[in-house]
Amino acid sequence: xxxxxxxxxxxxxxxxxxxxxxxxxxxxxxxxxxxxxxxxxxxxxxxxxxxxxxxxxxxxxxxxxxxxxxxxxxxxxxxxxxxxxxxxxxxxxxxxxxxxxxxxxxxxxxxxxxxxxxxxxxxxxxxxxxxxxxxxxxxxxxxxxxxxxxxxxxxxxxxxxxxxxxxxxxxxxxxxxxxxxxxxxxxxxxxxxxxxxxxxxxxxxxxxxxxxxxxxxxxxxxxxxxxxxxxxxxxxxxxxxxxxxxxxxxxxxxxxxxxxxxxxxx
Amino acid sequence: xxxxxxxxxxxxxxxxxxxxxxxxxxxxxxxxxxxxxxxxxxxxxxxxxxxxxxxxxxxxxxxxxxxxxxxxxxxxxxxxxxxxxxxxxxxxxxxxxxxxxxxxxxxxxxxxxxxxxxxxxxxxxxxxxxxxxxxxxxxxxxxxxxxxxxxxxxxxxxxxxxxxxxxxxxxxxxxxxxxxxxxxxxxxxxxxxxxxxxxxxxxxxxxxxxxxxxxxxxxxxxxxxxxxxxxxxxxxxxxxxxxxxxxxxx
Numbered sequence: 001x002x003x004x005x006x007x008x009x010x011x012x013x014x015x016x017x018x019x020x021x022x023x024x025x026x027x028x029x030x031x032x033x034x035x036x037x038x039x040x041x042x043x044x045x046x047x048x049x050x051x052x053x054x055x056x057x058x059x060x061x062x063x064x065x066x067x068x069x070x071x072x073x074x075x076x077x078x079x080x081x082x083x084x085x086x087x088x089x090x091x092x093x094x095x096x097x098x099x100x101x102x103x104x105x106x107x108x109x110x111x112x113x114x115x116x117x118x119x120x121x122x123x124x125x126x127x128x129x130x131x132x133x134x135x136x137x138x139x140x141x142x143x144x145x146x147x148x149x150x151x152x153x154x155x156x157x158x159x160x161x162x163x164x165x166x167x168x169x170x171x172x173x174x175x176x177x178x179x180x181x182x183x184x185x186x187x188x189x190x191x192x193x194x195x196x197x198x199x200x201x202x203x204x205x206x207x208x209x210x211x212x213x214x215x216x217x218x219x220x221x222x223x224x225x226x227x228x229x230x231x232x233x234x235x236x237x238x239x240x241x242x243x244x245x246x247x248x249x250x251x252x253x254x255x256x257x258x259x260x261x262x263x264x265x266x
Numbered sequence: 267x268x269x270x271x272x273x274x275x276x277x278x279x280x281x282x283x284x285x286x287x288x289x290x291x292x293x294x295x296x297x298x299x300x301x302x303x304x305x306x307x308x309x310x311x312x313x314x315x316x317x318x319x320x321x322x323x324x325x326x327x328x329x330x331x332x333x334x335x336x337x338x339x340x341x342x343x344x345x346x347x348x349x350x351x352x353x354x355x356x357x358x359x360x361x362x363x364x365x366x367x368x369x370x371x372x373x374x375x376x377x378x379x380x381x382x383x384x385x386x387x388x389x390x391x392x393x394x395x396x397x398x399x400x401x402x403x404x405x406x407x408x409x410x411x412x413x414x415x416x417x418x419x420x421x422x423x424x425x426x427x428x429x430x431x432x433x434x435x436x437x438x439x440x441x442x443x444x445x446x447x448x449x450x451x452x453x454x455x456x457x458x459x460x461x462x463x464x465x466x467x468x469x470x471x472x473x474x475x476x477x478x479x480x481x482x483x484x485x486x487x488x489x490x491x492x493x494x495x496x497x498x499x500x501x502x503x504x505x506x507x508x509x510x511x512x513x514x515x516x
Contacts, residue, residue: 123365132362135322136376136424139344139352 068170121221
């Protein structure tokens with residue numbers, strides 16, 4: 001009997017998970033379709049770009065700088081053993097641009113922006129502001145969700161470039177403290193091995209991260225219930241869900257990038 | 267939208283609605299004549315607000331039809347429904363002001379969205395709407411800085427921003443002191459005199475007596491009574507008698 005009850009609960013959990021996944025996928029799909037239909041709400045998109053980008057830039061820049069310093073120290077510790085200190089700038093730049101920058105920027109933004117979207121839309125839902133938009137003959141889905149998704153898709157690559165640059169700058173600061181390497185030499189060595197296929201696909205994949213973060217957070221905001229408790233939950237779950245989606249999405253995107261741009265030695 | 271000059275402004279035809287296993291409305295039918303104020307009465311949780319939400323298309327009925335100015339809005343979605351909504355104003359129970367905008371921007375919002383008036387005219391009109399509800403000095407304040415009564419008045423100014431043909435009002439005096447509630451009643455009366463059709467959900471009987479031309483009472487999802495003030499006052503139904511004799515609410 002107890003076994004049946006456990007199986008029942010597990011089954012209900014699986015069904016709920018499948019239902020939520022389907023609803024979220026449908027939400028995301030609708031957002032993509034609506035993005036190409038008028039009205040395009042350019043004012044709202046620009047407002048969100050400013051809000052997400054400008055307000056996240058200090059966090060992303062500072063984190064990038066610190067990560068660059070730490071990566072430089074680790075890279076030096078490893079490469080010194082092989083007498084390959086000259087490769088430190090290149091190693092750091094490749095690591096930063098290909099993976100560390102995009103992934104870390106996305107995870108930071110999921111905490112900074114994703115939580116905010118979940119909480120803001122959740123609060124609007126429970127205080128009937130979303131219904132008020134609809135009653136005012138405004139498509140709330142488009143006005144609130146689609147504009148945020150588009151804005152974050154635009155902002156993510158820009159923040160990633162900032163993160164990459166700050167990381168390389170942090171690496172330089174760490175390197176100059178140890179070896180006194182000149183700025184020019186550091187950057188020449190850093191970018192010698194960087195190819196188009198390192199920079200562009202890795203940066204552009206963050207467009208997908210932006211979609212995942214804003215999409216998941218908007219979905220959770222729109223489906224908020226149970227008052228302020230629900231708003232808190234929407235905020236927390238936005239971070240957890242979008243972080244998971246980023247990491248899972250990254251696996252698929254890296255595989256795709258390697259398929260189209262196979263890694264070559266040298 | 268092709269508004270019909272003849273016939274009622276709003277008509278519900280055997281509307282039923284259930285949320286999960288709970289039936290909220292069960293075959294509710296009524297009409298609201300143009301330019302009249304219809305007060306929907308009933309105890310808390312009897313489906314009054316859900317009825318209003320049906321009229322503005324925020325909720326779709328499981329069965330039955332909703333007609334606004336002669337048009338069946340039940341199958342409408344998206345832009346078609348938005349066109350119908352442009353003819354209506356909705357004052358929510360908790361006002362539902364957009365808390366990221368100032369009070370003035372809240373009132374200007376429908377004008378900015380649905381008209382091509384220049385910004386200077388929109389500001390002027392928004393200022394006039396706020397003056398009509400006694401908030402002319404509060405244009406730049408944020409909703410969080412307003413009291414409950416002020417929020418309600420600001421919500422009414424926003425609902426009236428485009429001079430809608432139909433105004434839906436959910437619990438206009440809920441949580442307000444008697445003086446502020448009276449001021450809101452006066453504003454609604456004035457709006458009605460301007461030719462606007464009112465659908466007012468309330469359990470405040472004194473307020474309903476002031477505003478209403480026509481009344482309905484919902485109980486357990488059904489329309490228990492429908493008629494004039496005299497009809498309800500003369501009713502032998504114990505619940506209606508108890509309700510109509512009450513002096514409070516809100």
